[in-house]
Amino acid sequence: MKYKIREQVTTMKRYVAGKPISEVKRELGIETVVKMASNENPMGASPKVKEAIMKTCKDISLYPDSGSYALRSELSKLTGRSMDEIFIGGGSDSLIKVISSTFLNHDDEIIMGEHSFSRYEDNARLMGAKIVKTNMEKLVLDLDDMEKSITDRTKIIYLCNPNNPTGSSFGKNDFEAFIKKVPDHIIIVMDEAYREYVTREDYFDALDYLDEYKNLIVLRTFSKAYGMASLRVGYGFADPELVGYFYRVVDPFDVNLFAQEAAVAALGDTEYLKKVIEENSRGKEYFYKELESMGLSYVVSDANFILWDTEGDDMDIFHRLMKKGYIIRPGGFLGIPGYIRVSISTMENNIGFMRAFKEVLSEIREQEKISV
Ligand SMILES: Cc1ncc(COP(=O)(O)O)c(C=O)c1O
Numbered sequence: 001m002k003y004k005i006r007e008q009v010t011t012m013k014r015y016v017a018g019k020p021i022s023e024v025k026r027e028l029g030i031e032t033v034v035k036m037a038s039n040e041n042p043m044g045a046s047p048k049v050k051e052a053i054m055k056t057c058k059d060i061s062l063y064p065d066s067g068s069y070a071l072r073s074e075l076s077k078l079t080g081r082s083m084d085e086i087f088i089g090g091g092s093d094s095l096i097k098v099i100s101s102t103f104l105n106h107d108d109e110i111i112m113g114e115h116s117f118s119r120y121e122d123n124a125r126l127m128g129a130k131i132v133k134t135n136m137e138k139l140v141l142d143l144d145d146m147e148k149s150i151t152d153r154t155k156i157i158y159l160c161n162p163n164n165p166t167g168s169s170f171g172k173n174d175f176e177a178f179i180k181k182v183p184d185h186i187i188i189v190m191d192e193a194y195r196e197y198v199t200r201e202d203y204f205d206a207l208d209y210l211d212e213y214k215n216l217i218v219l220r221t222f223s224k225a226y227g228m229a230s231l232r233v234g235y236g237f238a239d240p241e242l243v244g245y246f247y248r249v250v251d252p253f254d255v256n257l258f259a260q261e262a263a264v265a266a267l268g269d270t271e272y273l274k275k276v277i278e279e280n281s282r283g284k285e286y287f288y289k290e291l292e293s294m295g296l297s298y299v300v301s302d303a304n305f306i307l308w309d310t311e312g313d314d315m316d317i318f319h320r321l322m323k324k325g326y327i328i329r330p331g332g333f334l335g336i337p338g339y340i341r342v343s344i345s346t347m348e349n350n351i352g353f354m355r356a357f358k359e360v361l362s363e364i365r366e367q368e369k370i371s372v
Helices: 021-028 047-059 069-079 091-103 118-126 143-148 172-181 240-249 257-267 270-294 314-323 347-371
Strands: 086-089 109-113 130-134 154-160 187-191 216-221 234-237 305-309 339-343
Touching: 021 314, 047 257, 069 086, 069 234, 069 257, 086 091, 086 240, 091 118, 091 154, 091 187, 091 216, 091 234, 091 240, 109 118, 118 130, 118 154, 143 154, 143 172, 270 305, 270 347, 314 339, 314 347
Parallel strands: 109 130, 109 154, 154 187, 187 216
Antiparallel strands: 086 234, 216 234, 305 339
């Protein structure tokens, strides 16, 4: 080949996103498709977000504020953290890339859970860094194993709490015991994309540790509970010195004006956020009850999705569910064969999904009987 593509790129795999609804409709010729694959908010964004977007249309020809001043100022008021500790990007995906580009040289190492968010790995690979994956036998992050995996080359440790794709989380005591043991030149990225959904009592605010641990970076997003995944806006908190470096690396207009205005509006609608969280908790309880009655084991989730063991062929189940109009994430795509990850949706969709799932399992059982 005449092009000299970097080896890091030639050896990378393309990210497999949840299948879009339009693609499933087109490919399978079905009218009604429900996506429960990408942990999106089934209730959508607050009406205030939509109003803010309409108002912003008049400024469509202008470049956005590259420093996202209004949004950082709002986040500062809400969290009590200073504005120079806050950085914004086009989704936390973009910020993960910024962090990787800022720290990682060839042959540096990152540490992440074996079943954790795949973008940590992809962005490290792009920089030529090595990925050290730690034990997740019980599908929860093993902080002890993470600490034991530290070497002279470790630059970043990714803690995803709650963790995607398992939904599992860890509490304050485990975190405190862990962070004390990590040398302070190693960056700890606490990815809290699902924090708004957490119900465990010993959950903690990672921002409370920023003063003591300058090596801590906290990432959050408007894509999940705020229902703004299409707008692409994520935010982070870190030591101002680090934030200064991140702003050298991030694309100057990474966060478009609509996203900035919408995020400010979303922060102002706490009532709506409360409803979203309540609906998610109701859906989660419904799934737990159904799965228990079917005798299937699931990972207790602190997020807006549930991972469970189908005790069958997840890829087959995935394809059959799709034909019935439900898109989910098969464990085969996540390195956990046999499992499926299902995003919690509206109660109507949850009930429809469960009906379809049970039909699929009995179809498979019938076929197995015939072939015996
Ligand atoms: C753990 C985790 N971090 C980050 C992201 C990226 O979110 P964003 O839409 O803000 O880029 C996701 C998206 O699924 C996620 O699950």
